[in-house]
Amino acid sequence: MKKLVIIPTYNEKENIANIISTVFSLDQDFDILIVDDSSPDGTSEIVKNLQNFYPQRLFLNIRKVKDGLGQAYIHGFKWALNQNYGYIFEMDADFSHNPKDLNKLYEACQNADMAIGSRYSKGVNVVNWPMGRVLLSYFASRYVRAILGIPIHDTTAGFVCFKRKVLEEIGLDNIKLKGYGFQIEMKFRAFRKGFKIVEVPIVFTNRELGESKMNGGIIHEAVFGVLNLKWKSLLGKL
Numbered sequence: 001m002k003k004l005v006i007i008p009t010y011n012e013k014e015n016i017a018n019i020i021s022t023v024f025s026l027d028q029d030f031d032i033l034i035v036d037d038s039s040p041d042g043t044s045e046i047v048k049n050l051q052n053f054y055p056q057r058l059f060l061n062i063r064k065v066k067d068g069l070g071q072a073y074i075h076g077f078k079w080a081l082n083q084n085y086g087y088i089f090e091m092d093a094d095f096s097h098n099p100k101d102l103n104k105l106y107e108a109c110q111n112a113d114m115a116i117g118s119r120y121s122k123g124v125n126v127v128n129w130p131m132g133r134v135l136l137s138y139f140a141s142r143y144v145r146a147i148l149g150i151p152i153h154d155t156t157a158g159f160v161c162f163k164r165k166v167l168e169e170i171g172l173d174n175i176k177l178k179g180y181g182f183q184i185e186m187k188f189r190a191f192r193k194g195f196k197i198v199e200v201p202i203v204f205t206n207r208e209l210g211e212s213k214m215n216g217g218i219i220h221e222a223v224f225g226v227l228n229l230k231w232k233s234l235l236g237k238l
Helices: 017-023 043-050 067-083 101-111 131-148 164-169 180-192 216-234
Strands: 003-009 031-035 059-061 087-092 116-120 160-163 195-199
Touching: 003 017, 003 067, 017 031, 017 043, 031 043, 031 067, 043 059, 059 067, 059 216, 067 087, 067 131, 067 160, 067 164, 067 180, 087 101, 087 164, 101 116, 101 195, 116 180, 131 180, 131 216, 160 164, 180 195
Parallel strands: 003 031, 003 087, 031 059, 116 195
Antiparallel strands: 087 160, 116 160
16 A cells, blocks of 8 residues: 655755655665645755655645644645545654654554654653753643643654544544644544554654744643644543
8 A cells, every 4th residue: 555754844045955865765665745734944945956856755735724734634645635646644744753663653553543753751851952842742641641641652652553443434524633733633643443553662862953843832722722623622622
């Protein structure tokens, strides 16, 4: 079955060529879809040039509206389903996720419906993050586990492999959260549907090039979005 890695981008010109070439150097035949939110730094132009070298494996969708990571991924998920991919991956463009770990996620998904590249399933495996950021991320996952009752250590992880049936059945049009909240909502909906979810230990490395997209609004949405998810699930309106 075909495998697609979805990489959302906004101002990633420093990283995009290297991340694409690294994924294509792996022994598995991963295709790549770049979902670019009209980056003003020329990210999409770099991808267009690279398509000349990978015409059957590298795809580019440019969105006119920048309305959050979640909507960028949902756009990519729908494209992947329409193109008949069997395994669909989420991955950042900035090398915080090691592309070599794509192989581990794919292997794990042979015996599961969803495989998560987890920073916290075996201790705390984060490199070059400020301590405040590590604590925020770690305790955010603890908070989500407590509120939603999902047995996942890294609930905000953005390095994931889905079998296509997960994306077909969880209701992509109903997902409203955008940043970390989006990652939480995807996992919660998959859990509620009874899909088998496994965590694969990875080492997460803070980006060296480009700027982080984290902001206070993303954190606020995640905190209160989790409470809203719990409320909707109790009312049967998820």
